[in-house]
Amino acid sequence: MEIRHISGSARRGRFKTHDGIVExxxxxxxxxxxxxxxxxxxxxxxxxxxxVMLCNTYHLHVRPGDELVKEMGGLHAxxxxxxxxxxxxxxxxxxxLAGLRSIGEEGVRFAxxxxxxxxxxxxxxxxxxxxxxxxxxxxxxDECVENPASFAYAEQSCARTxxxxxxxxxxxxxxxxxxxxxxxxxxxxxxxxxxxDDLRVAHMKEIAGFGLDGYAIGGLAxxxxxxxxxxxxxxxxPYMPAGKPRYLMGVGTPVNILEAVYxxxxxxxxxxxxxxxxxxxxxxxxxxxxxxxxxxxxxxLPLDEECGCPTCQKHSRAYIRHLFKAGEMLAMRxxxxxxxxxxxxxxxxxxxxxxxxxxxxxxxxYRETLDKRI
Amino acid sequence: MEIRHISGSARRGRFKTHDGIVExxxxxxxxxxxxxxxxxxxxxxxxxxxxVMLCNTYHLHVRPGDELVKEMGGLHAxxxxxxxxxxxxxxxxxxxLAGLRSIGEEGVRFAxxxxxxxxxxxxxxxxxxxxxxxxxxxxxxDECVENPASFAYAEQSCARTxxxxxxxxxxxxxxxxxxxxxxxxxxxxxxxxxxxDDLRVAHMKEIAGFGLDGYAIGGLAxxxxxxxxxxxxxxxxPYMPAGKPRYLMGVGTPVNILEAVYxxxxxxxxxxxxxxxxxxxxxxxxxxxxxxxxxxxxxxLPLDEECGCPTCQKHSRAYIRHLFKAGEMLAMRxxxxxxxxxxxxxxxxxxxxxxxxxxxxxxxxYRETLDKRI
Numbered sequence: 001m002e003i004r005h006i007s008g009s010a011r012r013g014r015f016k017t018h019d020g021i022v023e024x025x026x027x028x029x030x031x032x033x034x035x036x037x038x039x040x041x042x043x044x045x046x047x048x049x050x051x052v053m054l055c056n057t058y059h060l061h062v063r064p065g066d067e068l069v070k071e072m073g074g075l076h077a078x079x080x081x082x083x084x085x086x087x088x089x090x091x092x093x094x095x096x097l098a099g100l101r102s103i104g105e106e107g108v109r110f111a112x113x114x115x116x117x118x119x120x121x122x123x124x125x126x127x128x129x130x131x132x133x134x135x136x137x138x139x140x141x142d143e144c145v146e147n148p149a150s151f152a153y154a155e156q157s158c159a160r161t162x163x164x165x166x167x168x169x170x171x172x173x174x175x176x177x178x179x180x181x182x183x184x185x186x187x188x189x190x191x192x193x194x195x196x197d198d199l200r201v202a203h204m205k206e207i208a209g210f211g212l213d214g215y216a217i218g219g220l221a222x223x224x225x226x227x228x229x230x231x232x233x234x235x236x237x238p239y240m241p242a243g244k245p246r247y248l249m250g251v252g253t254p255v256n257i258l259e260a261v262y263x264x265x266x267x268x269x270x271x272x273x274x275x276x277x278x279x280x281x282x283x284x285x286x287x288x289x290x291x292x293x294x295x296x297x298x299x300x301l302p303l304d305e306e307c308g309c310p311t312c313q314k315h316s317r318a319y320i321r322h323l324f325k326a327g328e329m330l331a332m333r334x335x336x337x338x339x340x341x342x343x344x345x346x347x348x349x350x351x352x353x354x355x356x357x358x359x360x361x362x363x364x365x366y367r368e369t370l371d372k373r374i
Numbered sequence: 375m376e377i378r379h380i381s382g383s384a385r386r387g388r389f390k391t392h393d394g395i396v397e398x399x400x401x402x403x404x405x406x407x408x409x410x411x412x413x414x415x416x417x418x419x420x421x422x423x424x425x426v427m428l429c430n431t432y433h434l435h436v437r438p439g440d441e442l443v444k445e446m447g448g449l450h451a452x453x454x455x456x457x458x459x460x461x462x463x464x465x466x467x468x469x470x471l472a473g474l475r476s477i478g479e480e481g482v483r484f485a486x487x488x489x490x491x492x493x494x495x496x497x498x499x500x501x502x503x504x505x506x507x508x509x510x511x512x513x514x515x516d517e518c519v520e521n522p523a524s525f526a527y528a529e530q531s532c533a534r535t536x537x538x539x540x541x542x543x544x545x546x547x548x549x550x551x552x553x554x555x556x557x558x559x560x561x562x563x564x565x566x567x568x569x570x571d572d573l574r575v576a577h578m579k580e581i582a583g584f585g586l587d588g589y590a591i592g593g594l595a596x597x598x599x600x601x602x603x604x605x606x607x608x609x610x611x612p613y614m615p616a617g618k619p620r621y622l623m624g625v626g627t628p629v630n631i632l633e634a635v636y637x638x639x640x641x642x643x644x645x646x647x648x649x650x651x652x653x654x655x656x657x658x659x660x661x662x663x664x665x666x667x668x669x670x671x672x673x674x675l676p677l678d679e680e681c682g683c684p685t686c687q688k689h690s691r692a693y694i695r696h697l698f699k700a701g702e703m704l705a706m707r708x709x710x711x712x713x714x715x716x717x718x719x720x721x722x723x724x725x726x727x728x729x730x731x732x733x734x735x736x737x738x739x740y741r742e743t744l745d746k747r748i
Contacts, residue, residue: 035705041708043688059700063700064692298445323408
C-alpha cells in the first residue's frame with residue numbers, strides 16, 4: 001500500500017487489487033445479498049461514487065448459495081459490479097443472525113435464518129465459500145464475542161481466532177494452488193479482544209506476523225460507548241502494519257468515521273447510511289435531518305443544498321416526504337442514493353483535505369457538525 | 375389531432391399539448407401518488423420511453439392534498455416530470471377505494487381510505503382539484519357503475535354522467551377565466567353505458583357534441599370478458615370524433631392493447647405492467663415469463679433477449695430471481711423498468727408498423743404471441 005500523505009495518524013493512501021485501485025480513506029458500500037437495499041444496482045453504485053462493494057458471505061451462502069454464484073461466474077458477473085468486492089467471513093452473521101449455534105474448535109454449527117437448515121462454517125468453509133463467491137478481498141473467519149465478555153473468555157477467543165486465521169491462510173493458499181480461488185484474492189485478518197486494550201494489542205502483534213494483505217479491527221461498534229472504541233483504536237493502531245490497509249469493521253456515523261480516520265484507519269463499512277435512509281433519516285453537511293418532520297411538508301429545497309447527488313439535483317424535501325407518507329418505494333431509493341453519495345463524498349473530501357494538508361481544521365470543524373440533529 | 379396513417383380502423387396520430395407532443399398510439403405510465411410504484415422517478419420515466427405520466431386525482435387529493443401540490447408549483451414541479459401529465463377525475467377511485475360512499479346528483483360523499491375523513495367530490499370539485507394539480511389533460515368526473523348493472527340503472531347513470539360533463543366543462547372554463555387553471559389544460563370526456571351497445575352509442579353521440587379535447591371509453595376492463603370489451607369498442611368507435619384522441623381507460627394486457635389499436639384506440643393506461651413486475655411477472659416479445667419459476671434459477675440470459683431496456687442490458691434472470699427470493703427491493707425496480715420499457719416500446723413498434731403499412735401482419739403475428747405464458 002502506498003501512503004501518499006500523513007497528518008498525525010491519519011493516512012491518505014492507495015492500494016491495488018485485482019479489480020482496480022482503492023483510494024483511501026474509503027467507505028465500502030454494503031450489498032448484503034448482492035444488492036444495495038433501497039433498489040440500487042451496480043450502475044447506481046457507480047453514480048454514488050462507490051469504490052468497493054461489500055457482500056455478506058453468510059447471506060449468500062444460505063441464499064442463493066455460493067455454488068450457484070460460482071456457476072454464474074462469481075459475484076462480479078452475478079451482480080454486474082466490476083470494481084473491488086470485499087466479502088466478510090460469515091462469522092458476524094453466524095453469531096448474530098443464525099439460530100441454535102454451537103461453537104467448537106472446528107467452527108460453528110448453526111441453523112439457517114431462512115429455512116432452519118443445519119449448517120456448519122469453520123475457517124476452511126469460510127474460505128471455500130469466499131473463493132466460490134470470487135471476491136477481491138476475503139476476510140478471515142473469526143469468533144465474534146458478545147459484549148461485554150469476561151477477560152478470560154476474550155483471551156481464549158483471541159487465541160482461537162489466531163488459530164483459525166492460520167487455518168484460513170493455509171486453506172486459501174491451497175484453494176489457489178488447486179485453481180479453486182482467484183489467484184489475486186486477498187486475505188485480511190481480524191483483530192479481536194473486546195475492549196481490553198492489552199488483549200487487543202497482544203492479538204494485533206500476533207496476527208501482524210502473518211503477513212496478510214490487510215488488517216481489520218472487528219468486534220467494535222457493537223454497543224460500547226464511542227469513547228471506548230476510539231481508545232481501542234488508539235491502543236491498537238501503532239501495532240497495525242503501516243504498509244497495509246487498516247479496516248474498522250461495521251463503523252459508523254460520519255463522526256465515527258472522521259474520528260477513526262484521525263486515528264489512522266483507512267477502510268470502513270456500515271449499513272447505517274442505507275438503513276437510516278429507508279426511514280427518512282438523511283445525512284447532510286449541516287448535520288442529520290429527519291425528513292418525516294412536519295416542517296419539511298412544503299419545503300422546496302433539496303435534502304442537502306451542498307450535495308451533488310442525483311436526488312438533490314432533482315427532488316425537493318416536500319416531494320420525498322410525501323413519498324414516505326404515501327408508502328412509495330421511491331422515497332427509500334432517493335434517500336439511499338443520497339446517503340451513500342454523502343458517505344462516499346465525505347471520504348473523497350477527507351482524502352482531498354489530507355492531500356491539501358488541511359485535514360486537521362476540517363476534522364475539528366466537522367466533528368462538531370455532522371452528527372447534529374437539524 | 376393529426377392522423378398520419380390509417381390501417382383499417384387503426385390510427386397513427388399525433389396531438390399537441392401544452393407540455394409537448396404525444397405520438398399515438400401511446401401508453402400512459404401510471405404514477406398513482408406522483409411516483410411510479412417500484413422506485414422509479416421522473417428521470418427513469420424518460421429512460422423507459424414514457425410519453426405521458428398519469429396521476430390519480432383521488433390519491434393526490436387525500437395525500438398530500440392538491441392545495442399543497444399547487445403551492446409546490448403543480449405536479450410538474452413537484453414530481454420533476456416535464457412532459458404531458460393526465461389526471462383522472464377521481465371518480466373511479468371514489469367508487470372502488472373509498473368507504474361509505476353515497477351518490478347524489480351533486481356528486482359523491484365518501485370516507486378517505488387513508489384516515490376515514492369525510493370528503494365530497496362532484497364535477498366542480500374534480501375540476502378544481504385537477505386545476506390545482508396543474509395537469510396537462512383533465513378527465514371529466516363520471517359515475518363508474520358496478521358491473522353488471524341493470525339497463526335502467528346504466529341508462530340513468532349515463533344521463534347523470536352527461537349532466538356532470540356539462541358541469542365539468544362550465545367549471546373548467548370558469549377556472550381558466552379566473553386564472554385558477556392553466557390556460558392550456560385540456561378536458562377529455564368519458565363514455566359510459568356498461569356493456570349495452572345501444573346505451574354506449576347513444577351516450578357517445580351525446581358527448582361528441584360537447585367539442586372536447588379528447589374522448590375516453592370508461593367502465594370497461596372491469597371484469598367482463600375481453601370479447602365484450604372489443605365488441606363495445608367496435609360499436610362506439612364510429613361515433614368517436616375522428617379528429618380527437620381516443621382513450622381506452624385502464625387497459626390492459628399487450629394483446630388487449632393490440633386489439634384496441636386495431637379497433638381505432640389511440641391512448642391507454644394500466645397498472646398491470648408495474649404491478650405484474652413487482653410480482654416477478656415480466657412481458658417479453660415471446661410472451662409472459664414468471665421469473666420465480668425454478669427453471670430460471672441458473673439462467674444467465676436477460677429477461678428478454680430482444681429488449682433494449684437498462685435491466686436487460688445488465689442483469690440476468692438468475693440474478694433478478696435471486697433478488698426476489700431474498701426480498702430485495704431492487705428485484706421490483708428492475709422488473710418495473712423492464713415492463714414499462716416493454717409497453718412503451720410495444721407502442722413505438724405499433725406506430726412504426728402503422729407508418730410502414732405493415733400493421734396488419736404485425737397484429738396477426740403478435741396477438742398470438744404476447745399473452746402466451748412461456
